[in-house]
Amino acid sequence: MKVVESQQPLAIVGVGCLYPQGNDVEKFWHQLVQAESYFSKLSQARFQYYNDNVKSHFSNWQGSFFDTVEFDLKRFRIPPIYRKAIASITGMYLDVAEQCFYSAALANLATETNKIDVICGTCFGFDSTYLNALKIEGVASLDDLLLTDKNKLQLLKNLLQEHFGCTSHDRVGEMASSIPARVASYFGLRGRVQAIESADVSGYFALESAALSLQAGLSDAVMVITGQCIESLLMPLLLSKKGFEGTGIGNPFLSQNNGILLGEGAAGIVLKRLADAKDNGDHIYAVISGFAASTSASANGLKYNPDSKAKVAALEKACHYASIETKDIEYFDCISAGGESESVATLRAIDNIYSPTVKDKPLYINSSVAVYGHTFANAVMTGVLATSLAIHHKNFPASVLEQNKRVTTLSHQSSVTNNSSLSQPWYNENNRYIASIMGSALNGLNWNIILSNPIESSNTSGFINQQVIKRYSTANTENDAKSYREPIAIVGLGGAFGQSDSVSDFWQDLLASTDHLQRIPNDLLPRKQFYQEGQSHYLSSYAEIGAALKKRDLNLARFKLFPKRLALMDRVQKVALAIADEALQDYGFSDKRQQDINAAIIVASNLSLSKERENVVDLCRNKLNGIIQQIYPEFIAHQNIANEVERTNHLMLDGSLASGTASLIAQCMHLPAAPYAIEAACASTFAALQNAVLALQLRRYDFVLAGGIELPVNLRDLVLCSAQMMLSKAKISPFADQADGFSPGDGAAFFVLKRLSDAQRAGDKVYATIDAIGGSADAGSMTAPDAEGQTLAIQRAFAQVNYKPSDVQYVEAHGTGTRLGDMAELTALNNVYGNKVENYVSRTKPLMVGSVKASNGHTFSAAGGAGLMKTVLALHHKIIPATLLRRNIDPQLPLIKIPAEIISCNKKWPENNNRRYAAVSSFGTGGINYHLLVSASDKN
Structure with missing residues (x-):
């Protein structure tokens, strides 16, 4: 077992992505560097089974959306019976995994006993999840008076199968963990497999899981992929109660913004310990040198915590792990849900940190969610990929703060910014490019990730929290490769x-x-x-x-x-x-x-x-009842919901x-x-x-x-x-x-x-x-x-x-x-x-x-x-x-x-x-x- 320092920095050695306007990293970077957002209406054709009043509520919703969520499954050698059962989004994850796999040259490590993990971040169910729920509810809706004729019951089951599909592998196909398992299977990876969900901070915890395994020496490489598609109208409906609006402006820093626009897409990276990446001669896009979060437990359920002090605490803790000072950061990507209070808290946190610093040090502030939309479970990884590429190319993308002068009323009186409406070179005389990704989540978490370029020296101690290592070195006295593992x-x-x-x-x-x-x-x-x-x-x-x-x-x-x-x-x-x-x-x-x-x-x-499934069924109840009545004309729908849209509230998401x-x-x-x-x-x-x-x-x-x-x-x-x-x-x-x-x-x-x-x-x-x-x-x-x-x-x-x-x-x-x-x-x-x-x-x-x-x-x-x-x-x-x-x-x-x-x-x-x-x-x-x-x- 290889013993490594507990806070060793991690190298990003492979990247991949898939977004509505770009199916690879090159197109992703082009869109980012120009700050070109491509927002369009959410396709109604994707939601054929939803009640008409629900669909009409989203007729004008804007965001960064795919035309269809059907991705290519055949080319990944998935048998036909599975292709009918698994979530369509699986193809998106596999596509991104393929980009990551080859850009990181993982084929060189894919032995029969390799220690390469696959960790996927996600949120909400999949299309396969909801189809299974609908067909089962279609039978469960029948009362005893309608069940005297077994032939009619079988006809209904056949009809439900025609509409919603029905295979022997439906249970496995709807499982979130089947996605990383398929990635591991396709590429011959033999490490840990996990699927992680934490609303819009799923990517943060996926990265944390990867870092822990690498820093403990359990893994030699980890592929982390997060993705998000709107696979039910329940998702935007519930998120609208939390501040996301499909008719907003899309830029979190614009004044009077009523909510950031949603987006779809997936991003992935391959992580290795920095020392290993250098020894292997890997191409290193950027280095994750520290990450941290500040938590709060709200008694009012899931809600954002626009607390500048919590944001400062998370940033300072991340910088402590990275062994840097906050003033060393030159670039911020702010992952914001877009409310005015959230934007003000973000900018105030940055101002509070930089108020005592020297004013001739420029600071660049941006927001990738303004370009790609807020991709929810994928939002953190969108920021990681965008910032990694900015460091890799040594280039500041065009700033969304300068795309429209109607920025928030909070002025930057204490911090000197270097924002521009045009892309510009990132010049640094010390050859140190340090950036921060700052965000908050619905669970009250304020989080921060520190990225940097790899330093030329093989000595990585500048990025390691030496106090933590010292605690480890004294925790056990046995001179053994396994002694650092405290029970x-x-x-x-x-x-x-x-x-x-x-x-x-x-x-x-x-x-x-x-x-x-x-x-x-x-x-x-x-x-x-x-x-x-x-x-x-x-x-x-x-x-x-x-x-x-x-x-x-x-x-x-x-x-x-x-x-x-x-x-x-x-x-x-x-x-x-x-x-x-x-x-x-x-x-x-x-x-x-x-x-x-x-x-x-x-x-x-x-x-x-189950609650999510039940809520989706409610939004499709009228269409489902129509299918039942084709076999049972006498079926009387027991509709207890007057208006599905109006009855939703901010607690349903929780x-x-x-x-x-x-x-x-x-x-x-x-x-x-x-x-x-x-x-x-x-x-x-x-x-x-x-x-x-x-x-x-x-x-x-x-x-x-x-x-x-x-x-x-x-x-x-x-x-x-x-x-x-x-x-x-x-x-x-x-x-x-x-x-x-x-x-x-x-x-x-x-x-x-x-x-x-x-x-x-x-x-x-x-x-x-x-x-x-x-x-x-x-x-x-x-x-x-x-x-x-x-x-x-x-x-x-x-x-x-x-x-x-x-x-x-x-x-x-x-x-x-x-x-x-x-x-x-x-x-x-x-x-x-x-x-x-x-x-x-x-x-x-x-x-x-x-x-x-x-x-x-x-x-x-x-x-x-x-x-x-x-x-x-x-x-x-x-x-x-x-x-x-x-x-x-x-x-x-x-x-x-x-x-x-x-x-x-x-x-x-x-x-x-x-x-x-x-x-x-x-x-x-x-x-x-x-x-x-x-x-x-x-x-x-």
């Missing part, structure tokens, strides 16, 4: 799975071998409309078993949420808030204790919540975004924490935990609440998973000779994390420590599990610790309950934990193996959380709960080779020199693999 303490737990309402209930149910898999209630699975026993049928479910979350009192009253906001929240958000509260209370959280701490909240989740879950927790807990959501298919919780662990180890945060939640016992998942024959016809049976799929289970798990030294110093209760998390991509099939990819993830976990596989006594398996999946997983375990593995000491006792899915079903994004929760409690209580075995164990599994045993009864944890070691696997669709190592001592 991360789990100091608080919160969870609910199936009928288990709390962590204590969950543990007692495990000890009692409680089976939570039951017949799904009719209100979750309307059987007359959807249940069809036997094989897979379109828009039907052949499975009716699952572990639905108990109807529980979520006890949200103490958070004093407005009734209107509570009503508009997704159920996932309500459950997550309750479980996060349990974890924080278990830790001993108090407002006073945590008010000044540097914190983050990372929520693993499906990135398109309840529609996955990252809104993290923001909600921060707001209700009065915890100023950086919030974002992450998806890595069924391994999502471990992706969140890995980011949390790295951020703590590299001291970016001091306190992280991380976990996962998903409620897949719902109509959509039952129908779409049945189409792909993923579900068991009875109950999930991990490791069985007749395993035939999984049973869905609702669940949530949250973990409060701190560095072990901090937890010990504070006297916190430590359940266990996370020692390492390894990740990989199969870079092969999007659906079939691969033992080699899983092996790679396990090996990467052990490369980070000082103990051996033979020291691990228990592995909590992913255990999806298919013969193919179980065989791949046990083969991977044998490849690393087996006695015949070279250079490893043979184990003296069989490796114990189990899977919590046998009791609680497959909880999708929360699956890793369920496995880790069980394992942490087992370590803490020194008891390994039994795994429910419903059938005979598959004799083909290589249990004897390891050797290993499936734990079928509660077992006392064996002694092992006062320390107990365990591991947990979590794998996801698209070849996404994670393996976590966790341990506890008798002192815990």
Whole structure:
């Protein structure tokens, strides 16, 4: 494992982009340098299923829009069945990835064990998401009086299939994490795969995730791509309530501006550690030398925080990381939502910083969103690409501040600007070109990124925060390549799975071998409309078993949420808030204790919540009803919405975004924490935990609440998973000779994390420590599990610790309950934990193996959380709960080779020199693999 400085600067060695007026970087630069904005009306043809009054509301909306969002999928060798199922925007990401891949010459690194990550930033659902929602709602709308004729029901399903499409791969196709997984698969990249969402600051957290992995030495290169298309009219409708207006001027610095215009597009970069990029002889466009954010937790939901002091704090912190002074910056790209108060706060922040500086130092201020529109999830990366090219070309683009003299009334009395309506050379006698990208986000975050040109000397210490490095060098005294990795303490737990309402209930149910898999209630699975026993049928479910979350009192009253906001929240958000509260209370959280701490909240989740889907369906209700009435003329639409446009308010967006879950927790807990959501298919919780662990180890945060939640016992998942024959016809049976799929289970798990030294110093209760998390991509099939990819993830976990596989006594398996999946997983375990593995000491006792899915079903994004929760409690209580075995164990599994045993009864944890070691696997669709190592001592 290569040890690197925690704050080493990162080189941008590859770039790519796709915008309505430019399909490559050269055209992007030409548009930027001339400050040429090309705004046009939003095409109504793209939204054929929306109600007429909704479409008419956007008839005059202006922005930077594509004529169509259909991108080329065929040339990326995607099979026809997938091309019909996946989001059209996938082609846009692949196009940008291809530009990045070749401009960075990544083909030279693409070995079978390469450590090249793919991280994508996004926001809102995709066209495939909404088509799936519409066709399912088309059947769900029928009442019992219309269901006497099964032939008519089948005719309706056929008609819905004609309108909205229906394939066996619809569930996989709509997942946000399938996009980076496809990028990794197409280009043969074997590093981590993640999709990140945090509204209009998704790009910032995608960059943070990339930086952490590179600075920790887990990755050798990271491809970061963000993109945004308007794939539903819900998006602009909800954003208009937050200040975005399609009839605005488009320039955030013009006086009386009523909102910046939206834009579409994608941008990508490839990052390497600067020292590596220089050693490799890479072409370096620019260097990211520091980035930081200032957080605020607003009790009023998602809203911009036009606070000049917060902007100054973020800038000063970023400059501190970059080891520069604020006065060294010569160029600012201001990513603004366009309101007058936001523009004033931005300019006032710059003035406050530059007021004491020498006046003969020119300052150049610009805004890329005025040229390309505010591309929301892609806005940060638009600024990064634009500023990188300005540094690369040593050229100031034409300033939008000078395009029209009606700039904001705030005068630049204290700072000397060098803005021009024409492009001009960027001259610097010291050959140092330093720029700042300054922005704010709907979640209250004010952020800043410092870019510069690569300095000629190979000594990069000028860009490194030496104080942080000094703290690391003294944190551990062992002279070992792995000694800098401080274990991360789990100091608080919160969870609910199936009928288990709390962590204590969950543990007692495990000890009692409680089976939570039951017949799904009719209100979750309307059987007359959807249940069809036997094989897979379109828009039907052949499975009716699952572990639905108990109807529980979520006890949200103490958070004093407005009734209107509570009503508009997704159920996932309500459950997550309750479980996060349990974890924080278990830790001993108090407002006073945590008010000044540097914190983050990372929520693993499906990135398109049910509330968003429901809201889109409402906007298409009239057209959907018309389709139903073609088969059922007597169908009477129950239309409770008088005017869909008028009924929307500023709180609907909060309840529609996955990252809104993290923001909600921060707001209700009065915890100023950086919030974002992450998806890595069924391994999502471990992706969140890995980011949390790295951020703590590299001291970016001091306190992280991380976990996962998903409620897949719902109509959509039952129908779409049945189409792909993923579900068991009875109950999930991990490791069985007749395993035939999984049973869905609702669940949530949250973990409060701190560095072990901090937890010990504070006297916190430590359940266990996370020692390492390894990740990989199969870079092969999007659906079939691969033992080699899983092996790679396990090996990467052990490369980070000082103990051996033979020291691990228990592995909590992913255990999806298919013969193919179980065989791949046990083969991977044998490849690393087996006695015949070279250079490893043979184990003296069989490796114990189990899977919590046998009791609680497959909880999708929360699956890793369920496995880790069980394992942490087992370590803490020194008891390994039994795994429910419903059938005979598959004799083909290589249990004897390891050797290993499936734990079928509660077992006392064996002694092992006062320390107990365990591991947990979590794998996801698209070849996404994670393996976590966790341990506890008798002192815990």
